[in-house]
Amino acid sequence: MLGDGKSVILSFDDGPAPVSALESILQTLQENEIKAEFYVLGNEVEQYPEAARMIVRQGHDIQNHSWSHPDLAKAPEQDVRWELEQTQNIIEDATGIVPTKIRPPYGAGGFRGHMDPELVEVASDLSLTIITWDIDTEDWRAPQGLGPEKIQNIETQFTQQQRKILFNILMHVQPATARDLPSFISQLKEWGFIIAEP
Numbered sequence: 685m686l687g688d689g690k691s692v693i694l695s696f697d698d699g700p701a702p703v704s705a706l707e708s709i710l711q712t713l714q715e716n717e718i719k720a721e722f723y724v725l726g727n728e729v730e731q732y733p734e735a736a737r738m739i740v741r742q743g744h745d746i747q748n749h750s751w752s753h754p755d756l757a758k759a760p761e762q763d764v765r766w767e768l769e770q771t772q773n774i775i776e777d778a779t780g781i782v783p784t785k786i787r788p789p790y791g792a793g794g795f796r797g798h799m800d801p802e803l804v805e806v807a808s809d810l811s812l813t814i815i816t817w818d819i820d821t822e823d824w825r826a827p828q829g830l831g832p833e834k835i836q837n838i839e840t841q842f843t844q845q846q847r848k849i850l851f852n853i854l855m856h857v858q859p860a861t862a863r864d865l866p867s868f869i870s871q872l873k874e875w876g877f878i879i880a881e882p
């Protein structure tokens with residue numbers, strides 16, 4: 685089977701809003717006893733601190749996804765620093781947690797071979813590990829969510845990385861993903877993957 689002896693970590697970007705989608709995702713994760721990671725935006729944590737606390741209270745990881753979702757590979761160092769630092773601060777203010785990982789928006793400047801030196805330096809100053817992903821569900825692409833054509837593409841991505849045994853799966857906090865998450869989790873289990881804690 686595709687997932688024999690292999691594990692996946694579920695990760696959700698661009699939260700904590702919309703809150704209704706977040707609540708639905710959290711509910712599904714709870715029902716399946718899954719712990720996931722959430723890469724949140726500082727400006728949304730500022731608007732919805734209670735939603736950020738909800739993520740933490742349910743035992744999930746809350747991590748840094750910048751303040752306003754810019755392309756950090758193109759931003760000057762002072763902007764990169766501001767984006768990451770402000771987000772560290774607001775997450776700590778809201779939840780008491782200091783994030784340990786940064787996922788740069790669009791993965792820009794964060795992929796091996798294409799690391800942005802300013803991002804690397806700022807992340808290091810803030811003790812943040814730069815994290816991208818292994819499987820891009822493209823759940824944001826129309827039709828949004830994790831429908832059959834997405835599943836086929838995801839299966840192909842797993843097949844193309846035969847030797848890997850742990851995959852980070854990128855999804856987003858949005859209604860269509862929340863809707864399709866229960867069936868996607870079933871699919872992962874059917875393929876034989878273990879859903880690991882981040």
Ligand SMILES: [Zn+2]
Binds near residue numbers: 697698749753789790
């Ligand atoms: Zn994002």
